Amino acid sequence: MFFLIPTSTDAPIYHFPFGTIGLIVANVVCFAATGFALNPERLEPWILEYGNGLNPVQWLSSSFAHAGFSHLIGNMIFLWCFGLVVEGKLGWYRFIPMYLGIGIASGAITDVLTLWQTEGGCLGASDVIFGLMAISLVWAPKNEVHFVGFFMFFGMMLIPFARVFSFDITIMTLSIWYFGFEVVELLIWPSFGTSMLHLLGAVVGFPVGVLFLKKGWVDCEKWDLFAVMSGKYGRFAEEDWALGAHGRPAKVYGDVPVPEASDDAESETANRASSARRKKHQAAISQIDQLIDSGDFLTAADELFTLRMQDETICPNSERTRKLAVGLLQAQAFDEAELWLQEFIDRYSEQNAWARVRMAQLLLTQRQRPNAAVQQLKRLKAEDLSEQLRALAKKIAATAKEQIRNGVKDSETEW
Secondary structure, three states: OEEEEEEEEOOOOOOOOHHHHHHHHHHHHHHHHOOOOOOHHHHHHHOEEOOOOOOHHHHHHHHHOOOOHHHHHHHHHHHHHHHHHHHHHHOHHHHHHHHHHHHHHHHHHHHHHOOOOOOOEEOOOHHHHHHHHHHHHHHOOOOEEEEEEEEEEEOOOOOEEEEEEEEEEEHHHHHHHHHHHHHHHHHHOOOOOHHHHHHHHHHHHHHHHHHHHHOOOOOOOOOOHHHHHHOOOHHHHOOOHHHOOOOOOOOOHHHOOOOOOOOHHHHHHHHHHHHHHHHHHHHHHHHHHHHHHHOOHHHHHHHHHHHHHHOOOOOOOHHHHHHHHHHHHHOOOHHHHHHHHHHHHHHOHHHOHHHHHHHHHHHHHOOOOHHHHHHHHHOOOHHHOOHHHHHHHHHHHHHHHHHHHOOOOOOOOOO
């Protein structure tokens, strides 16, 4: 026996899945109301009957009826999987109408296409779930779904043995596999059966996903299907992506002046002056390092500001720069903290994920700039963050996007 269960996704989830949980509960309650599929008389009114005219009530009721426990459990597991992705971007108040709308539309098309049939019917939430899968494909093709697999077999003594494994698969790969399987099955056994119903749900869901994307009703942050297909997605959608994913260098090689030739005396004088400046700066930096290590972050920031007026390239090492930025945040010296967070982001691109989260938090809570906060978070990768920072980033993103939806505009910077 072999089982595959989708458990989670790395797609950004900006809303708690109240709607998905509520729909799962509603399906379970309806399953109980229909007699747990054990009483045909109680289940029959819920089924969408073929060839019996148009039945608008059954367009929706059939999506909440199931033929058995395995049918219900399988559908609810995948509703959880794709509901997380779609509701995570919409919130329950837009997700539930979308879910019900897909169910009604799919039921209506099915009812019209089966008017000529003399018998048969359909039930189950799988057509809506395939619609959600199609929407997930449009909105988050590069995000992954985590699967847990169970392989159970019986040995010679009829003793059961089980093996558990897990893997990640992108929504694009998963969708193509499922849609492809249904198409092949339909070609082999052409009839108005399960495969046709699943594909109908996808046919309804796909244009819904495209409509929301093109109208700007959902923010996929340049990770949608069309961006991925064009090759300009995520950081590659930015004009300066070739320079690297984190920050823009202040100078490139073409900006560095070429020293002109000089005579030996002038060269020696210049070298002595340069050496004297370096020694002076090194002594000053050593004193600043001591201030940072001792926790006197405000004095360290003042001394550094003075020193950088003479040489803008001066900066503590990564460990002390981080310590300085965090210390200034704790001291509520937000102007100075913003300066050194940005310095860390620009200089230490391979380890700046924490600084981007803190910068986004500062921009949102102290600067009233939700759009700028979202832009900082867009450059992050989930694997670069600890569990605590990932949770904080999701909270910041959700708050910022909610403010943007409510019409909050970024305030102008004071400098």
